[in-house]
Amino acid sequence: MPGTKNAPHLTSLPSGTPIPDILSILYRDGAVRVTSLISPDQITQVAAELKPHMDADYNSGLNVFAKQTKTVCGLAGKSSTVATAILQQPTIRALVDDALTVTTESWWGDSRNTCVSPPLLSSCFAVRVGPGSARQGLHRDDQDHHATHRNADPRETTKLGCIVAISKVTKENGATEVVPRSHIWDDARKPVYPDEVTYAEMEPGDAVFILGNCYHAAGANVTEDSFRSVIVTLFCKGVYRSEENQFLAVDRETAKKLPYDVQDLIGWKASAPFCGWHDLSNPSDLIREDVGINKDLF
Ligand SMILES: O=C(O)CCC(=O)C(=O)O
Numbered sequence: 542m543p544g545t546k547n548a549p550h551l552t553s554l555p556s557g558t559p560i561p562d563i564l565s566i567l568y569r570d571g572a573v574r575v576t577s578l579i580s581p582d583q584i585t586q587v588a589a590e591l592k593p594h595m596d597a598d599y600n601s602g603l604n605v606f607a608k609q610t611k612t613v614c615g616l617a618g619k620s621s622t623v624a625t626a627i628l629q630q631p632t633i634r635a636l637v638d639d640a641l642t643v644t645t646e647s648w649w650g651d652s653r654n655t656c657v658s659p660p661l662l663s664s665c666f667a668v669r670v671g672p673g674s675a676r677q678g679l680h681r682d683d684q685d686h687h688a689t690h691r692n693a694d695p696r697e698t699t700k701l702g703c704i705v706a707i708s709k710v711t712k713e714n715g716a717t718e719v720v721p722r723s724h725i726w727d728d729a730r731k732p733v734y735p736d737e738v739t740y741a742e743m744e745p746g747d748a749v750f751i752l753g754n755c756y757h758a759a760g761a762n763v764t765e766d767s768f769r770s771v772i773v774t775l776f777c778k779g780v781y782r783s784e785e786n787q788f789l790a791v792d793r794e795t796a797k798k799l800p801y802d803v804q805d806l807i808g809w810k811a812s813a814p815f816c817g818w819h820d821l822s823n824p825s826d827l828i829r830e831d832v833g834i835n836k837d838l839f
C-alpha cells in the first residue's frame with residue numbers, strides 16, 4: 542500500500558549506469574526508469590518535429606486511448622531525431638538486444654546451425670494525454686503476440702517498451718501506471734488498482750523501460766491544462782510480426798535515407814535463417830545500392 546514498506550516502487554537509475562546493473566533491475570522488477578537518457582536539445586528537436594503532426598493529427602478513435610488523448614504513429618519515418626536519438630540510443634539498444642535477441646541451434650542435414658534473430662521495432666508513436674483523459678486499462682504489451690506466462694520467468698515475453706518523456710510527466714497529468722514485479726505473474730492474476738500501481742513520473746529526456754510481460758497503462762490526466770507527451774517505442778523479438786506495420790509506416794524512399802542499423806530494425810533485414818526474405822534475399826538489397834545482392838541468409 543502507498544506509504545508502507547511494501548508500496549509498489551519503480552527504481553530510478555542515472556543515465557550512464559552500467560548495462561548489467563540496469564538489466565538486473567529490469568529483470569527483477571519488470572520495469573526501470575533511467576533519468577536524463579535523451580539530451581534536452583534532442584527532446585526540443587523531437588517536440589518540434591512532432592508538432593505539425595500533433596496539430597494535424599486526430600484522436601485514434603480506439604477505445605484503448607481516451608478521447609482527449611492524441612497519438613502520432615510511424616515516428617521512425619516521421620522524425621529523423623527519433624530515428625537516431627532514440628532508435629540508435631546505445632543504452633536502449635543494449636537493453637533491447639539483451640531482452641529480445643533469439644538464438645537457437647538446429648540441424649540442417651549434418652550441419653549444426655546457430656541462428657541469431659535480432660530484435661525488430663514493433664511500434665513507435667507519440668502519446669499526448671490531454672486534460673480530462675481517463676486512464677487506460679492495465680495491460681501487458683505482449684498480449685498481441687498471444688504470449689503466455691507460465692514459468693515466473695522474467696524473460697518470458699516477446700517485447701520490451703521504452704517510454705521517453707517529451708514533456709514533464711506527473712501522476713496528475715497522466716504518468717504511465719506501472720505494476721512492478723507483475724512480469725512474473727501467471728495469466729490468471731489480475732492487477733489491483735490502485736494498490737499495486739506506481740507512477741512513472743519523469744522529467745523531459747527521462748525514460749522508463751517496461752518488459753512486455755509487465756502490467757502498465759497510460760494514467761489519467763486530472764489537470765485543467767497540462768499535456769503529457771511521451772514517445773512510446775516498443776521492440777519485439779525478430780521472429781514475431783511488428784505491431785505497427787513498418788513497411789507501410791515508413792515508405793521506401795524514407796527508409797533508404799535511414800541509417801543501416803535502423804533499416805534493419807524496421808524489418809529490411811531478414812532474420813536468420815529464413816524469416817522475412819524477399820526474392821530469397823535480404824530485402825535491404827532493394828534499398829542499399831552500394832552493398833549488392835546478398836543471398837546468404839544465414
Ligand atoms: O502512454 C502510455 O503511458 C502508455 C501507452 C501504452 O501502454 C500503450 O499504448 O500500450
Ligand SMILES: [Fe+2]
Binds near residue numbers: 681757758
Ligand atoms: Fe502498453
